[in-house]
Amino acid sequence: MEKKSCFLCVTLLALALAAPAHAAKTVKIGLLYPLSGNAAAAGKSAVQAIEVGADIVNNAHPELKGIPLAATAGLPRLGGAKIVLDVADHQGNPSIGQSQTLRLITQDKVVALLGAYQSNVAFAATAVSERYGIPFVVGDSVAANITGRGFKWVFRTTPIASDFGRNYMEFLGDMKKAGRKADTIAIVNENTDYGTSVAQSLIEQAKKAGIKVVAQIPYNANSTDVTAQVLQLKAKNPDVVIFVSYTSDAILYMKTMKNLDYMPSMIIGDDSGFSDPSFIPAVGPIAQGVMNRSAWAIGKPGSNTYKINAMFKKKTGRDLDDTSGRSMEAFLVLADAINRAGSTAPKKIRAALRATDLKPSQLMMGYHGVKFDKTGQNILAATYLVQLQGKEYKAVWPSKSAVAKLEWPMKGWKK
Amino acid sequence: MRWRPFALAAALLVYPLLFRGAFYQDMGALVLIQATSASAWNIVGGYAGQVSVGHAVFFGAGAYLPVLFYELWQLPLFVGVPAGIAVSLAFAFIIGLPTFRLRGHYFSMATIAVAELVRLIVSNSGFLGGAIGLMGPARPRGWWDLVFRSAVPYYYIFLAVLGLVLLATWQMERSRFGYYLRAIRADERAAKSLGVPVSRYKLYAFMLSAAFTAAAGSLYIIKTGFIDPESGFGILVSVQMIIIAALGGAGTLLGPLLGAILLVPLQTATNTWFGGGATGLTYIFYGGIIMLIARFEPGGLIELWRLRIAPLLLRRRGDAHAP
Numbered sequence: 001m002e003k004k005s006c007f008l009c010v011t012l013l014a015l016a017l018a019a020p021a022h023a024a025k026t027v028k029i030g031l032l033y034p035l036s037g038n039a040a041a042a043g044k045s046a047v048q049a050i051e052v053g054a055d056i057v058n059n060a061h062p063e064l065k066g067i068p069l070a071a072t073a074g075l076p077r078l079g080g081a082k083i084v085l086d087v088a089d090h091q092g093n094p095s096i097g098q099s100q101t102l103r104l105i106t107q108d109k110v111v112a113l114l115g116a117y118q119s120n121v122a123f124a125a126t127a128v129s130e131r132y133g134i135p136f137v138v139g140d141s142v143a144a145n146i147t148g149r150g151f152k153w154v155f156r157t158t159p160i161a162s163d164f165g166r167n168y169m170e171f172l173g174d175m176k177k178a179g180r181k182a183d184t185i186a187i188v189n190e191n192t193d194y195g196t197s198v199a200q201s202l203i204e205q206a207k208k209a210g211i212k213v214v215a216q217i218p219y220n221a222n223s224t225d226v227t228a229q230v231l232q233l234k235a236k237n238p239d240v241v242i243f244v245s246y247t248s249d250a251i252l253y254m255k256t257m258k259n260l261d262y263m264p265s266m267i268i269g270d271d272s273g274f275s276d277p278s279f280i281p282a283v284g285p286i287a288q289g290v291m292n293r294s295a296w297a298i299g300k301p302g303s304n305t306y307k308i309n310a311m312f313k314k315k316t317g318r319d320l321d322d323t324s325g326r327s328m329e330a331f332l333v334l335a336d337a338i339n340r341a342g343s344t345a346p347k348k349i350r351a352a353l354r355a356t357d358l359k360p361s362q363l364m365m366g367y368h369g370v371k372f373d374k375t376g377q378n379i380l381a382a383t384y385l386v387q388l389q390g391k392e393y394k395a396v397w398p399s400k401s402a403v404a405k406l407e408w409p410m411k412g413w414k415k
Numbered sequence: 416m417r418w419r420p421f422a423l424a425a426a427l428l429v430y431p432l433l434f435r436g437a438f439y440q441d442m443g444a445l446v447l448i449q450a451t452s453a454s455a456w457n458i459v460g461g462y463a464g465q466v467s468v469g470h471a472v473f474f475g476a477g478a479y480l481p482v483l484f485y486e487l488w489q490l491p492l493f494v495g496v497p498a499g500i501a502v503s504l505a506f507a508f509i510i511g512l513p514t515f516r517l518r519g520h521y522f523s524m525a526t527i528a529v530a531e532l533v534r535l536i537v538s539n540s541g542f543l544g545g546a547i548g549l550m551g552p553a554r555p556r557g558w559w560d561l562v563f564r565s566a567v568p569y570y571y572i573f574l575a576v577l578g579l580v581l582l583a584t585w586q587m588e589r590s591r592f593g594y595y596l597r598a599i600r601a602d603e604r605a606a607k608s609l610g611v612p613v614s615r616y617k618l619y620a621f622m623l624s625a626a627f628t629a630a631a632g633s634l635y636i637i638k639t640g641f642i643d644p645e646s647g648f649g650i651l652v653s654v655q656m657i658i659i660a661a662l663g664g665a666g667t668l669l670g671p672l673l674g675a676i677l678l679v680p681l682q683t684a685t686n687t688w689f690g691g692g693a694t695g696l697t698y699i700f701y702g703g704i705i706m707l708i709a710r711f712e713p714g715g716l717i718e719l720w721r722l723r724i725a726p727l728l729l730r731r732r733g734d735a736h737a738p
Contacts (some may be wrong), residue, residue, distance in 0.1 A: 036698065089686050094646050095639050099441055100686060106437040120548055124641040127553060131564045149553040191539060193546035193643070 026084045027075065027344055029334065030104035032097060032115030032125055035089035042323055043117050045316070046140065047087055049324035050114065052311050053331040058082045064304050066361045068336040075335070077342040083335060086110055092117075094124035101128040111344040112137065112334055114327070119143035119193065126154045135337075135350050139330025140323055143197055147375040153346075155353050155372050157330045159381035161198045164293055165205030167383050168268060171397050172211055172240065180408055181265065182239050184212045188229060188253070189244035190221035198244045198270055214238045221246045226256050234262045242268045247276040254283040254290075258413050265409040266291060268385075275322060280391060287388055289410025295365040295383045296325035297395050297403075308364050329365045333358065366401060420669065427574060431567045441566040446679045447573035448634050453659035453671035454580045455627030459620045460657065461665035462584075462593060464600030465515070468653050469526030472510070472533050473503040473625040475647030477632025479537070482549040482642055491559040492551050496633040500626050507625035511618045518603070527650065534648035548643025551636060561637050569638050576634060577672070580627045585668055587623075596620055600666070628656075658701055661708050664715030673716060678704075 031050060033043035055061075057069045064070035074080035086108050090097035097116060104110045105128070112135040116122040122141035129136040130151045138146055138156040147156050159167075175182040187202050189195035199216060206213050215236045217229050230253070233241060241264045243250060250273030257263060267290045273279060274292045298319065299305035308328075312320040320328075333356060338344065341352035358370040369380035384401055386393035394404035427447075431440045452474055459465050480502055481495030514525040538546045555562035563569060587593045595616045598606035607613045636642050646652070659678050664670025681700065712719045 091686075092645075094641050094643065095445070095635070096682075096686065098639060099438070099445060099683060102441050103438045103683075120641070120643045120646070123548070123550060124639055127640050130553075131562075143547060145550075149550075151553065191546070193548075196545050197547055 025079070025081050027078065027081050027338060028084045028086050028108060028110045029331075030101070030108065030110035030113040030115075031085055031087045032090050032100060032104070032113060032121070033087070034092045034117050034121070035087070037092040039092050039117055043089075045318075045321065045324040046117060046327035047085075048316050049312060049320060049328040050085060050331045052308070052315060053328045053335070054083050054085055055311065056308075056332070057335045063307060067304055067364065068332065068358070068362055069339060075339040077339050078344070083338075090116060090121050090125070092121065094120050097121035097125040098128050101125040102132075105129065105132045105134050110134070111346060112338065112349055114139055114330055114334060116141060117323075117327075119146060119197075122146050126151060129153055134346050135334075135353055137330045137334045137353070139327040143193065144201065147377040151376065153350060153376075155376040155378075157333050157367070157370055157378045157381065158326045159295060159367070159383050160377070161201035162205060163381050164198065164270065164383055165201040167293065167385065168202065168242065169205050169209035169211060171385055173209060174397070175408065182211070184214045184238045185240045185242055186215040186217065186233055186236055186238035186264075187213060187242050187244070188217045188219065188233070190246055190249060191218040192221070194272070195221075195244045202242060202244075219249070221249045223249065223252070226252055227260065229253075230256045230260050230262055233264070234260065238264060240264060240266045240268060242270065243274070244270045245273040247273040247278060250274055250276070250279060251282045254287045258286050263410065263412045263414075267410060268292070271322060275393075277318075280388065284388065284391055286413035288390075288412055289407045290388045291396070291410075292386050292388070292393055293383045294322045294386050294393065294395075295367060295381075296320060296322040297366060297384060297386070297401070300403075305364055325365055329363060329367075332364070333370050423669065423672075424578075431570050437566065440570060442680060442683055444566045444569045444573055444638060445683075446675045447570065447577050448631055448638070449655065449659055449679050450672040450675035451573065451577045451580055451634065452628055452631035453656045453663075453675055454577065454584060455624050455631060456656040457624075457660045457665060457667075457671045458584060458587070458596075458627070459617075459624040461660055461667070461670070462588070462600065463596040463617055463620045464666070465617060465621070466523045466657070467526045467621070467624075468523045468650070468657065469510070469528075469530035470624070470628050470656055471530045471648045471650065471652035472506055473628035474632035474635070474652050474656075475533065475537070475642075475644075476503045476506060477629030478636040478642045478647045479543060479549065479632075481633055482551050482636050483543065485551055486544075486549055492561060492633075492637050493559070496630070499633050500629045503625040503629035504622050507622040508618070511621040515614055515617045515621070527653075530648060530650065530653060534644050537648060538644045544643070546644060548641060548646075551640040553640070562640065566638075569634075572637075573634050576630055580630070581668065581672070583623070583627070588668060592616065592619070597666075654701075658704060661713075661715055662704055664717030667715070667717045670715050670717045677716075 031047055033047050034040055035043050058074055060073045061070040074082045086104060088100040088104055090100050113129055114137050116125050117140055119141040122138050123146060126136045130153050133153060135153050140158050142158060142160045144160055147154055172182040185206060187199050189199035203213055217232055219229055250269060269290055269292045271293050297305060298309045309320045337352040337356055338349055341348040354372060356370055356372060360369055366384045367380055368382045370378050371380050373379045384395045385397040387396045387406060389404055396402050396404055396406040430443050456470050460467055477499035480499035481492040484490040484495035485492055510529050514522055517525050537543050552560045552562060595611050598611050599613055599617060603613055659674035660671040662678055663674030708715060
């Protein structure tokens with residue numbers, strides 16, 4: 001037994017030594033993302049986006065006009081201190097998320113945390129940061145009650161399901177005003193946490209807006225046949241169909257609808273599958289006019305978003321996507337708050353986050369601003385609606401940020 | 416030889432006092448949860464040799480019932496623990512009766528199927544939080560909610576439960592029950608022909624194992640405060656129990672504890688050292704461990720020690736004493 005205990009001691013000693021020393025003149029922020037497991041791609045992309053964000057803050061980027069901290073190098077009110085990112089992998093597991101959060105806080109002494117992509121990990125991890133009194137900014141997890149549990153240290157910049165729902169209904173309201181027929185909708189959602197929670201919010205928001213939901217059709221995203229669901233839609237004949245789908249199922253729906261010759265006036269896809277890089281190559285030609293949400297738009301050459309996208313593309317070879325963009329925005333909001341706090345004391349950072357009031361011109365994402373309510377939710381979070389025209393999505397709503405004219409009804413596969 | 420378990424017990428008792436960092440104490444608590452569930456699995460999977468890959472069902476039930484009671488009636492989490500154990504016993508009975516008619520791999524496959532079925536049902540049951548999961552009290556309303564900032568109280572509660580499981584296993588090991596189970600593992604038909612009531616004792620072992628696994632699930636929810644179908648009923652939950660028990664030594668009293676002491680810190684360490692870089696290394700370790708154990712030493716580390724290393728050391732010591 002003494003050999004075993006000895007081995008234990010050595011293992012633990014090695015762990016203790018692994019904790020890096022604390023350097024002066026830097027501000028350490030913990031990132032909690034899935035870097036292995038089935039969401040690893042999204043997690044890595046988010047971390048890369050945040051690394052670009054750290055470059056923007058740590059180095060002088062006067063070309064990005066209006067973005068806080070871009071023009072200067074480091075955090076001016078902390079004597080030009082640089083931000084250091086401390087990345088941890090939670091593997092999409094709530095329990096690992098908790099222990100990594102604990103490690104980042106107690107061992108690595110991070111002053112604030114960002115994360116966590118999956119909502120279930122965000123639930124569990126924020127409970128730890130709450131007990132330790134360290135600010136946790138949620139950039140991309142959308143489950144409704146991550147905020148609103150009475151937590152004082154949780155802030156969330158991203159729009160959540162109810163915001164998307166409200167935006168969709170506002171859009172449909174605008175359509176009705178313009179004399180288009182958008183009185184009834186059907187919701188088709190995949191049946192895990194993402195699809196179910198978004199569908200619930202959509203139903204609530206539709207009720208508020210006085211739009212009739214004629215059908216809600218949950219399905220399994222791994223299905224290889226969705227004929228029954230499409231026939232059900234065909235029978236109910238709603239004006240607009242909203243899909244909450246992952247990639248392969250979104251593609252399958254488009255193909256099946258063409259085969260069964262069923263097309264509603266409009267299809268709205270809720271991000272995810274419809275934003276996946278493989279969606280347009282696979283079914284672009286038969287899904288003309290499909291709408292999607294995105295708070296991210298690359299914008300015109302010369303704009304801030306265009307330049308930020310170029311930085312991201314230089315680093316990764318890809319265009320920045322909506323999900324990673326929302327994480328990067330959360331980082332920029334947090335960095336701005338730490339700078340305004342002029343201190344790395346968690347209490348001061350929290351107070352600065354509370355006082356955050358950013359205008360749309362200071363943001364890279366299409367929010368109406370960033371301002372947190374009592375629960376920590378950004379009340380100005382919003383999203384654009386984009387429409388597939390030709391080979392890309394173009395912003396079409398709200399009209400002030402539109403770059404293309406809305407096509408209604410959608411064309412689909414018809415010329 | 417008799418002092419070794421006591422030394423281990425003493426080491427476990429003082430661990431949180433020696434390692435005062437919150438992260439190490441938390442890791443200690445995680446080791447104990449994993450050791451408890453792996454030790455519970457060990458009763459049926461190790462001693463009786465019935466490799467269940469569906470123990471997540473019991474772990475999940477133990478985790479869900481307390482939080483469901485909280486969700487419905489705002490009861491403190493520990494109130495629901497007996498209910499979780501009772502439900503697990505019922506499940507074990509219902510699952511065990513038909514599946515124990517199957518042998519070997521067919522039994523394992525049937526248990527996987529049952530666990531996946533339960534996971535899907537829970538994912539689609541609104542009152543169980545569906546695919547999103549359920550949350551315990553976010554902030555403590557009093558001590559009875561067992562929400563502590565430090566992991567030390569959890570550590571000692573978990574240690575007590577683990578002690579109970581190991582004590583029960585130890586008692587079982589030396590009783591007629593234990594001999595029956597080992598006879599069943601060695602050769603089920605021979606055991607039957609010698610008059611061992613095979614079906615009945617397999618079912619008893621399964622139910623005992625289920626009850627303790629549910630207790631481990633309850634410990635998990637009390638500490639984590641959040642459960643979703645994947646972390647309660649996911650197949651990795653079952654696989655983790657098996658790997659830990661097999662690494663240390665399935666069918667031995669302290670094997671699962673040893674496995675947890677090695678594997679959980681290793682898992683955490685790979686996360687810490689390679690946080691940004693070599694991702695997924697944990698899974699590679701898991702795969703490697705399974706292959707090495709299966710190929711070279713199906714008895715796990717304890718057997719490796721007993722059969723290979725200890726004789727080697729003894730021989731060397733003998734050589735040294737030789738003139």
